[in-house]
Amino acid sequence: MKRATLVASLKPASRHAWALICALAMTGCATSRAVEEDPRDKPSSSGPRVTELPPDPFNPQTFAAQYSNPSECERQARRFLPISRDDAWAALKACIDGTPFTSLQALMSRAWSNELRSRAGAAALIAKVVAQRGGSVEGDLRLLNEQRLPIFSLAAAVAQPDTYKGRFILVRAQVGDSRAEGEKPTVWLVEQGLGSVASEQQVGVAVRRDSASTTSGNLGGETTLGSGTVGGSLSQADTDRKSRTVLRYDNISSDTGREALGRLAKPDPFLAPGRDFVILARFDGMRTTSGSLDADDEGPRIPVLSIVSYFIPHPLVVY
Amino acid sequence: MLTVVFLSLLLGSAPNDGSPASSSSSFEAPPVADESPTAWSCTADTLRSGKECVFEAELTPSAANKDQAASNVRTIQGMGRTLCAEAARARSENGKADRNLASSCEKKYVSAAEVCDLEGTVPIVDAKGRFAPAARACYRAISGVLQETQLMATVAAPCCQCAAQRGCPGVGDRCYAELTQQQAGVSTLACMRDRCSDACSLVPSAAGQGKSATPSLKPEPRPNRGSASL
Numbered sequence: 001m002k003r004a005t006l007v008a009s010l011k012p013a014s015r016h017a018w019a020l021i022c023a024l025a026m027t028g029c030a031t032s033r034a035v036e037e038d039p040r041d042k043p044s045s046s047g048p049r050v051t052e053l054p055p056d057p058f059n060p061q062t063f064a065a066q067y068s069n070p071s072e073c074e075r076q077a078r079r080f081l082p083i084s085r086d087d088a089w090a091a092l093k094a095c096i097d098g099t100p101f102t103s104l105q106a107l108m109s110r111a112w113s114n115e116l117r118s119r120a121g122a123a124a125l126i127a128k129v130v131a132q133r134g135g136s137v138e139g140d141l142r143l144l145n146e147q148r149l150p151i152f153s154l155a156a157a158v159a160q161p162d163t164y165k166g167r168f169i170l171v172r173a174q175v176g177d178s179r180a181e182g183e184k185p186t187v188w189l190v191e192q193g194l195g196s197v198a199s200e201q202q203v204g205v206a207v208r209r210d211s212a213s214t215t216s217g218n219l220g221g222e223t224t225l226g227s228g229t230v231g232g233s234l235s236q237a238d239t240d241r242k243s244r245t246v247l248r249y250d251n252i253s254s255d256t257g258r259e260a261l262g263r264l265a266k267p268d269p270f271l272a273p274g275r276d277f278v279i280l281a282r283f284d285g286m287r288t289t290s291g292s293l294d295a296d297d298e299g300p301r302i303p304v305l306s307i308v309s310y311f312i313p314h315p316l317v318v319y
Numbered sequence: 320m321l322t323v324v325f326l327s328l329l330l331g332s333a334p335n336d337g338s339p340a341s342s343s344s345s346f347e348a349p350p351v352a353d354e355s356p357t358a359w360s361c362t363a364d365t366l367r368s369g370k371e372c373v374f375e376a377e378l379t380p381s382a383a384n385k386d387q388a389a390s391n392v393r394t395i396q397g398m399g400r401t402l403c404a405e406a407a408r409a410r411s412e413n414g415k416a417d418r419n420l421a422s423s424c425e426k427k428y429v430s431a432a433e434v435c436d437l438e439g440t441v442p443i444v445d446a447k448g449r450f451a452p453a454a455r456a457c458y459r460a461i462s463g464v465l466q467e468t469q470l471m472a473t474v475a476a477p478c479c480q481c482a483a484q485r486g487c488p489g490v491g492d493r494c495y496a497e498l499t500q501q502q503a504g505v506s507t508l509a510c511m512r513d514r515c516s517d518a519c520s521l522v523p524s525a526a527g528q529g530k531s532a533t534p535s536l537k538p539e540p541r542p543n544r545g546s547a548s549l
Binding site (some may be wrong): 032121124168189261284285288289304308 | 344345346347349351352353354357358359360361365371372373374375393451455457458462463
């Protein structure tokens with residue numbers, strides 16, 4: 001009864017059609033696909049239960065607030081796909097915004113494939129997940145490219161500018177200098193690579209024992225050559241230290257040597273110098289700089305980007 | 320039959336199924352590059368400041384023609400007087416340009432600007448004064464002249480002006496160049512030290528160049544030597 005009410009309240013006529021397709025899929029084709037595919041790739045193995053259908057009007061924030069587990073939130077959002085792709089996408093975005101969502105694999109599953117390719121904000125959503133995973137851009141771009149998602153590295157764009165012109169670039173970078181032409185600022189970006197450094201850290205209680213002793217004395221006597229006295233002292237110091245250490249690894253970012261100019265649509269005080277950002281941008285090609293090479297040379301070239309969005313990377317990296 | 324119904328439903332529902340039209344920011348949209356200039360374009364301002372910049376302009380290339388080539392050189396030479404006057408102004412009295420230095424700069428500038436014709440294929444700057452990508456060699460040449468002038472104005476101008484007023488030898492255009500390159504003659508340096516010690520405080524002493532202008536009258540302080548007993 002509740003289900004009937006919900007279907008009747010759906011706005012476009014196509015929702016009836018989707019409901020029917022869903023019904024057909026449940027009776028006919030779903031079982032044969034499930035055998036050969038990862039169950040995660042399907043919108044829903046059993047279809048949405050009555051209580052899991054998106055209420056009308058659907059509030060994504062309220063939906064995401066129900067789940068403290070990001071994976072569960074994404075799984076429930078996926079259940080909306082057969083009913084309303086808009087609601088499902090809104091729910092997924094709310095999951096990523098409202099929970100510490102880091103599962104790039106779940107986002108890249110076949111269930112979300114159509115949405116990722118056609119939705120306007122999909123690239124920014126992916127960039128946000130990469131940032132929430134710690135901003136290991138190089139590693140995550142490899143995962144994205146394995147799924148044929150067209151987001152590329154700055155290194156690739158610099159190497160083959162014509163191939164990557166106009167395409168999405170994901171870069172971890174710090175802001176250097178900034179200049180403005182009217183209301184449109186352009187920032188100088190310094191690309192950062194993510195690495196780790198090992199260090200030993202003490203665990204538990206450390207015991208240290210210091211001891212020192214001094215022995216001194218004089219010896220006097222008489223020989224056939226004459227009489228005399230010999231004096232001396234002996235000092236001894238010992239230090240004994242016992243502690244237990246473990247090897248720890250800390251993430252550090254360092255300059256890769258690549259730089260870029262990043263165009264902003266308007267001044268943004270939050271894109272501040274001195275900290276790393278995961279930046280999604282369009283690659284606009286290369287420009288020749290006034291740099292320090294000879295006047296006769298072609299001159300050093302710098303990539304120019306149009307910044308779409310940026311995110312602060314989480315300090316912990318997910319691999 | 321079922322397939323036909325399924326497909327017709329699918330196709331029929333497509334326009335209103337809530338799927339987003341591919342916008343320019345979706346992956347399905349064709350690549351879009353913004354070719355417009357950034358805020359880092361090379362202009363007369365970056366020439367003045369010596370700041371790093373990129374060569375980008377909104378221009379349409381055309382067939383080579385002599386008028387365009389001559390116009391390019393004229394455009395750059397037209398900027399020379401102002402730029403040289405500004406470059407020669409640093410550290411001079413009352414913020415006025417050193418006329419000798421400005422005049423010397425203009426001569427060198429005119430010579431450097433000869434490479435600025437770009438063979439008449441494209442205007443050297445666009446409507447907003449941004450240098451064309453092909454203008455790098457020209458930009459570097461005139462930038463070199465201006466930076467050299469600024470250096471001379473900072474290091475040598477007050478000293479050379481004073482030296483000329485006090486009748487020291489080796490003044491004029493060569494004074495600026497020789498002082499900046501630390502190649503001034505012994506007698507010139509000695510005169511500057513004696514008569515223009517304040518104005519020439521930035522000028523390295525003759526002794527610093529390995530040839531002493533005048534023998535030092537005071538003996539060099541000697542390090543203490545000897546032994547101490549407790």
